[in-house]
Amino acid sequence: MIVAAALVAGGALALALRVALARERAPRLPAADPDPPPVAVLLPVRDEEDNVEACLAALAAQTAPVTIRVLDDGSRDRTARLAGRFAASDARVEVRAVPPPPAGVNGKIHALARGSRDLEADWILAVDADARPAPAALARALAAARLHGLAAVSLAARQRTRGPGEGLLTPLVFAWLDLRLGDWSRAAIGRGGPVANGQFLLVRRDALEAVGGYAALLHDPLDDVALAWRLTADGGRVGFWRAGDLLEVRMYRGGRATFLGWRRNLALLVGDRPAEACALALAALLPAATALAAAASGSIPATVVAWAGAVAASLVVRSESGASAFWGLLYPVDALIFAGCVAAAATDRRRRRLRAWRGRPVAEPDQPPMKDKLAE
Numbered sequence: 285m286i287v288a289a290a291l292v293a294g295g296a297l298a299l300a301l302r303v304a305l306a307r308e309r310a311p312r313l314p315a316a317d318p319d320p321p322p323v324a325v326l327l328p329v330r331d332e333e334d335n336v337e338a339c340l341a342a343l344a345a346q347t348a349p350v351t352i353r354v355l356d357d358g359s360r361d362r363t364a365r366l367a368g369r370f371a372a373s374d375a376r377v378e379v380r381a382v383p384p385p386p387a388g389v390n391g392k393i394h395a396l397a398r399g400s401r402d403l404e405a406d407w408i409l410a411v412d413a414d415a416r417p418a419p420a421a422l423a424r425a426l427a428a429a430r431l432h433g434l435a436a437v438s439l440a441a442r443q444r445t446r447g448p449g450e451g452l453l454t455p456l457v458f459a460w461l462d463l464r465l466g467d468w469s470r471a472a473i474g475r476g477g478p479v480a481n482g483q484f485l486l487v488r489r490d491a492l493e494a495v496g497g498y499a500a501l502l503h504d505p506l507d508d509v510a511l512a513w514r515l516t517a518d519g520g521r522v523g524f525w526r527a528g529d530l531l532e533v534r535m536y537r538g539g540r541a542t543f544l545g546w547r548r549n550l551a552l553l554v555g556d557r558p559a560e561a562c563a564l565a566l567a568a569l570l571p572a573a574t575a576l577a578a579a580a581s582g583s584i585p586a587t588v589v590a591w592a593g594a595v596a597a598s599l600v601v602r603s604e605s606g607a608s609a610f611w612g613l614l615y616p617v618d619a620l621i622f623a624g625c626v627a628a629a630a631t632d633r634r635r636r637r638l639r640a641w642r643g644r645p646v647a648e649p650d651q652p653p654m655k656d657k658l659a660e
Contacts, residue, residue, distance in 0.1 A: 287576050289586035292574045298599035299567075303462050310468035310526035313439075314431050316423035319440050320348040323408020323422060324405035328382075328395035330357040330642050332413040332538070337649070338412045340377060348423040349364040350409075350525075355381040355389055355399040383645045385502075392482070408492060412483040415441065421530040425486050428523055432473045435491035435520025438480040442528030445609065449539015451611040452618040453625060455544055459601040460564065474521025479626050481524070483533050492517070496555070496623035505638075507553055524527060543621070547571055547629045548639040548646060551575025555609075564607050565623035571597075572616035591615070617647045 297350040307503040325343055329336055337352070343352050353369040356379060371377040380406060387395035396410055407429075409422060417439075427436040443458060445451040470476040485508055492498070495514040504510035554561045571594035578586035596611030611618060632638055637647040 285581055285586040286589065289574050289583075290593075291368060292571050293589050293596075296571050296594050297600070299463065300459070300600040303358055303459050304600050304603065305430055306462060306466070306468055307526060311472045312555070313424040313525050313527055313530065314427045314527040315421055316347060317427050317430065318513045318647070319385055320423045320426045322349040322351070322405050323407045323426070324400075324403045324407050324489075325350050325352045325353055326347045326355060326396055326399050327352060327361060327411055327413060328355045328392050329363050329367065329413050330400070330641060331358075331359050331361050331363060332393065333362040335369050337364050337370055339411070339415060340367065340374075340416075342416045343411065344370075344376065345419045346417065346422045348426060350376060351405070352377045352421070353399050353403075355395040355615065356381050357395045358384050359384075360507075368553055373537040388506055389502045390505055391641070393501045393504070394496050397502065402499055403489065406607050407486060407487055408489055409484070409486045410482065411485075411585075414535060415483045416532045416598070417484060419531045421484070421527065422486070424527075425484075425525070428472070428525060429582050430485065430490070432523060433521070434474055434523040435515045435518075436480065436485065436487040436512070436522040436621075438482075438486070438512075438522065439484040439527040439531045440481055440524065440526050441483055441531040441533040444532050444534040445535075445607045446534070447539070448611060448614075450534075450542045451607045452614065453542050453546060453609040453621050454535065455611075456568065456622045468524075470525050470526040472526075474516070476524075478509065478512035478516040479524045480508040480522055483494040484531055485511070487511070487515070488520075491515055491518070494518055502509040530614040544639055546625050547632065548641065550626055550629035551633040551638050552646075553629075555629050558630060560631040561626050563587060565626045566624075568619040568622045568627060569616065572619055575616075 327339065331477050343350060356364045367379045371379050380399055381394045382398045385391045400408060425439060428434065443454055443456050464470060467476060471479060488578045495518050500514065501507045501510050515522055536545045571590050575587045575590035577589055594615045595612055598615045598618060602609045603614050640646065
């Protein structure tokens with residue numbers, strides 16, 4: 285039993301180290317050019333009163349020249365009022381109300397399509413309200429685009445979490461996403477599979493228009509990857525850079541929102557692939573199952589080895605994720621939550637009932653290639 289426990293523990297730790305090593309070796313964005321081009325920033329919002337002011341402050345502090353357009357998508361809280369107050373103090377910011385999307389249409393993309401119609405800048409940045417880019421983030425993304433001839437640049441953020449509900453689940457999901465991504469050096473120059481993160485997605489306007497603009501993505505819930513696929517099919521390249529030192533995001537607030545949010549996302553990612561969904565859940569639970577079997581057989585050393593290996597793997601993953609390493613000590617609680625989330629997501633997809641977002645239903649992807657989302 286001790287041999288089996290050691291193999292399972294070693295496998296879990298090897299996967300975690302692989303993720304950590306890939307993250308450590310990921311290339312960094314080049315230094316900013318001295319005279320970056322102007323960028324039109326689009327910020328779609330819906331019920332973002334907790335985020336909108338801090339996000340606008342971060343965008344206004346960019347060293348690249350920006351104009352910022354807030355696209356309020358029927359917010360029911362103080363979002364529009366707070367954004368309007370910020371715009372009154374900064375002439376570069378304007379707030380536009382957009383009508384609700386038709387049934388089956390991606391609300392975020394509907395807002396972007398409406399809000400981008402009369403833009404004149406050569407570059408457009410779509411950013412989520414929970415993103416906090418450092419002042420140099422945009423200028424350095426522009427430098428990467430110029431240096432490598434990219435049609436678009438997207439950044440992978442450091443994910444901020446607070447409390448057990450967020451800190452137990454989110455790092456495991458991102459470890460899996462990073463494991464799927466593989467080689468960051470190829471992704472950075474657009475040589476891997478098309479991948480993007482809608483939290484920060486900079487695109488050249490002419491390249492966007494050549495693939496039909498945001499309007500071409502209206503029925504794609506995985507809009508960021510859908511855009512990456514379209515740009516790539518048109519001959520462009522999309523650079524995806526690990527930039528945790530330049531971009532922070534807190535995707536969800538609280539345990540319930542975290543579970544429901546990832547349940548929705550995982551339904552889109554692997555919900556239609558039962559084999560992969562099962563493999564995900566089993567991989568997370570295998571060390572715990574091994575420890576339980578060892579304990580049942582009376583082998584205390586094997587029990588300790590299996591559990592300790594999984595804890596070590598969890599700690600390694602969190603050391604590079606921006607999440608507190610403490611939650612790794614609670615294994616297998618995190619693995620149980622992760623497996624439960626994957627199972628719920630697969631069930632939702634099979635029943636064709638994806639979890640709603642901000643009170644609106646989420647449609648399934650209507651183009652198979654767009655299902656291969658490698659990052660959120």
